Amino acid sequence: MSEPRTQPSGLTKWVVTLPPTIFLLAFFLVPALIVVLAGFRETGEFGGLAPLPQLSLDAYRFLGGDVIYLEIFARSFLVAALTTLICIVLAYPLAWLIARSPKQRRDFLVLLVILPFASNFLVRIYAWIMLLGPVNLLYTPFAVIVGMVYAHLPFMVLPLYTNLEKHDPALLEAAQDLGANAWTRFWRVTFPLSLPGIFSGSALVFIPVLGMFAVPELLGGTGDILIGNLIKEQFLENRDWPLGSALSIMLTICVLLLAGLTAWGSKRGLHGTEAVT
Amino acid sequence: MTLLEIRNVTRRFGSLEAVKDVSISIEAGEFFTLLGPSGCGKTTILRMIAGFDEPDEGEILLDGKSLAGVPPEKRPLHTVFQSYALFPHMTVAGNIAFPLEMTGKSALEIRRRVDETLALVHLEDKADSFPHELSGGQKQRVALARGLVNKPRLLLLDEPLGALDAKLRVEMQIELIALQREVGITFIFVTHSQQEALALSHRIAVMKDGRVEQCDEPDQLYTQPANRFVADFIGKINLLDVEVTASSKVLLSLRAAGLGEIAATDPRPIAVGERGVFALRPELIRVFGHREAADLKNRFEGVVRELLYLGDVTLYKIELANGALIEALMPNAAPGRAKFHEVGDAVGVCWRHDAGVYLRS
Numbered sequence: 001m002s003e004p005r006t007q008p009s010g011l012t013k014w015v016v017t018l019p020p021t022i023f024l025l026a027f028f029l030v031p032a033l034i035v036v037l038a039g040f041r042e043t044g045e046f047g048g049l050a051p052l053p054q055l056s057l058d059a060y061r062f063l064g065g066d067v068i069y070l071e072i073f074a075r076s077f078l079v080a081a082l083t084t085l086i087c088i089v090l091a092y093p094l095a096w097l098i099a100r101s102p103k104q105r106r107d108f109l110v111l112l113v114i115l116p117f118a119s120n121f122l123v124r125i126y127a128w129i130m131l132l133g134p135v136n137l138l139y140t141p142f143a144v145i146v147g148m149v150y151a152h153l154p155f156m157v158l159p160l161y162t163n164l165e166k167h168d169p170a171l172l173e174a175a176q177d178l179g180a181n182a183w184t185r186f187w188r189v190t191f192p193l194s195l196p197g198i199f200s201g202s203a204l205v206f207i208p209v210l211g212m213f214a215v216p217e218l219l220g221g222t223g224d225i226l227i228g229n230l231i232k233e234q235f236l237e238n239r240d241w242p243l244g245s246a247l248s249i250m251l252t253i254c255v256l257l258l259a260g261l262t263a264w265g266s267k268r269g270l271h272g273t274e275a276v277t
Numbered sequence: 278m279t280l281l282e283i284r285n286v287t288r289r290f291g292s293l294e295a296v297k298d299v300s301i302s303i304e305a306g307e308f309f310t311l312l313g314p315s316g317c318g319k320t321t322i323l324r325m326i327a328g329f330d331e332p333d334e335g336e337i338l339l340d341g342k343s344l345a346g347v348p349p350e351k352r353p354l355h356t357v358f359q360s361y362a363l364f365p366h367m368t369v370a371g372n373i374a375f376p377l378e379m380t381g382k383s384a385l386e387i388r389r390r391v392d393e394t395l396a397l398v399h400l401e402d403k404a405d406s407f408p409h410e411l412s413g414g415q416k417q418r419v420a421l422a423r424g425l426v427n428k429p430r431l432l433l434l435d436e437p438l439g440a441l442d443a444k445l446r447v448e449m450q451i452e453l454i455a456l457q458r459e460v461g462i463t464f465i466f467v468t469h470s471q472q473e474a475l476a477l478s479h480r481i482a483v484m485k486d487g488r489v490e491q492c493d494e495p496d497q498l499y500t501q502p503a504n505r506f507v508a509d510f511i512g513k514i515n516l517l518d519v520e521v522t523a524s525s526k527v528l529l530s531l532r533a534a535g536l537g538e539i540a541a542t543d544p545r546p547i548a549v550g551e552r553g554v555f556a557l558r559p560e561l562i563r564v565f566g567h568r569e570a571a572d573l574k575n576r577f578e579g580v581v582r583e584l585l586y587l588g589d590v591t592l593y594k595i596e597l598a599n600g601a602l603i604e605a606l607m608p609n610a611a612p613g614r615a616k617f618h619e620v621g622d623a624v625g626v627c628w629r630h631d632a633g634v635y636l637r638s
Binding site: 170188 | 327328329348349350351355356358360362363364365366375376379380423424
């Protein structure tokens with residue numbers, strides 16, 4: 001499918017890839033292993049972790065023993081799914097519009113999309129407190145979704161725009177020429193071809209939303225806490241590190257499962273259109 | 278029977294007039310070609326027929342009914358795009374089925390028609406391949422099949438052979454002629470290649486700067502070009518500036534400065550003293566040793582300045598007495614002899630009195 005590329009020589013490959021490899025091993029893999037290990041240890045007398053020799057499954061037993069954790073997981077995935085869906089619906093027309101605007105305007109419009117990142121995230125969420133407070137929507141599930149969508153929308157717009165911008169306009173003309181109206185042209189040509197963009201945008205929204213604790217904490221009510229809040233609580237307030245670690249591991253496993261499932265599904269979907277339309 | 282009529286169509290883009298008062302009528306079953314250099318307006322005309330663009334003035338009629346305001350998806354004609362525009366996410370069969378699905382045919386009918394059309398373009402074994410798995414020629418055939426599958430009244434082809442290499446292009450030309458004859462659908466073909474136009478078309482409209490310069494059958498265009506542009510654009514031709522010295526009913530006497538009298542024919546009444554161009558195809562010029570046939574009309578002395586040996590033919594560039602360089606093409610038809618004259622040879626050239634064409638300028 002792709003053109004054969006010249007392979008760099010063995011030595012160059014090592015020199016180029018060594019620094020990132022060391023970085024990832026030291027600062028990504030090792031901490032992850034520490035977290036996994038922490039999940040099987042016990043809480044120390046003053047919180048944190050007890051001295052090493054004792055290993056136990058207490059944290060996981062505790063997790064399985066209370067249905068509230070399952071509920072919070074389910075709610076988190078629901079919020080993440082809903083946020084992703086709303087982001088797709090809002091970002092699609094926007095990305096399409098940017099991709100269709102004249103070339104010299106596109107960069108400016110993309111800049112506008114990422115401009116909010118120039119100000120502090122917490123400040124922007126506090127702004128929503130001011131906006132939602134007077135209309136009595138603050139500390140509701142609605143407020144949480146609004147905040148989540150607001151915070152993650154650019155992560156959906158950018159990959160979608162990158163995808164839509166590459167579409168060959170001749171394909172739409174061909175579809176129209178062959179008898180397809182605007183609606184059919186979208187669902188049979190534009191949409192299926194934009195699926196890779198939707199997939200990468202969804203990954204960039206769904207996964208961060210699962211771990212997000214600031215938005216539910218600031219905008220949500222007491223019943224709106226998500227996994228992110230729960231994990232943060234274990235480490236900072238309850239000082240129950242084994243439980244916090246166990247929760248993190250559970251979350252990671254769920255996300256990996258979901259990512260694997262999506263990758264498998266998209267590989268099948270991107271070939272035949274029948275699966276898509 | 279006239280299928281498509283383009284009536285006094287003008288199209289402007291800002292201050293640029295891309296198409297200027299063009300009128301063409303195309304018969305059912307015809308292979309019609311719009312030929313011209315890039316920017317001559319041929320693609321604009323094609324897009325107006327397809328419905329992607331509308332004329333500013335004039336109208337386009339299909340079966341006597343105006344197409345004004347009819348969107349592309351409602352017009353009973355299809356386009357084969359220069360880039361093929363195959364849907365990358367659909368298989369070959371999926372691409373070909375697309376126009377049938379748009380008309381709401383049953384699944385059984387679609388299957389049958391797709392198989393039929395795949396056989397027509399010899400791609401039976403590629404039904405389940407994706408476009409990126411095909412060669413250029415195969416993509417070309419899929420694009421043709423997709424355009425033909427639901428039997429449109431008219432197929433528009435926008436430089437469809439432009440992306441193919443020379444050898445494949447000739448093969449596709451032959452296939453295209455056979456295909457058009459077999460399906461009997463009217464083709465409107467756009468190209469900048471005069472060779473392609475001559476080889477494929479029943480009729481050709483030669484365009485320049487938004488106007489049709491001449492619209493005729495290929496052999497007529499070649500032998501009777503209407504003006505200097507057409508003469509020069511189609512094939513190789515020698516052009517000599519001349520003045521009319523005598524004119525009877527069909528016979529014409531022309532004088533080329535520094536050369537002498539040229540005898541020619543022209544049925545039109547032409548005034549003595551008029552200035553124009555005498556156009557002569559290289560293959561109609563005879564070249565021989567300078568002592569031979571000295572008493573013929575239209576015989577001039579010259580010197581071979583360059584020659585291009587092409588195997589089957591040799592192209593001689595000969596400088597005449599007045600300094601004009603003319604090209605003469607001689608078939609290398611004598612067994613065992615590759616060429617007849619060398620660079621620097623003094624030669625005589627001559628042509629029949631009805632070989633050339635007088636063009637008013």
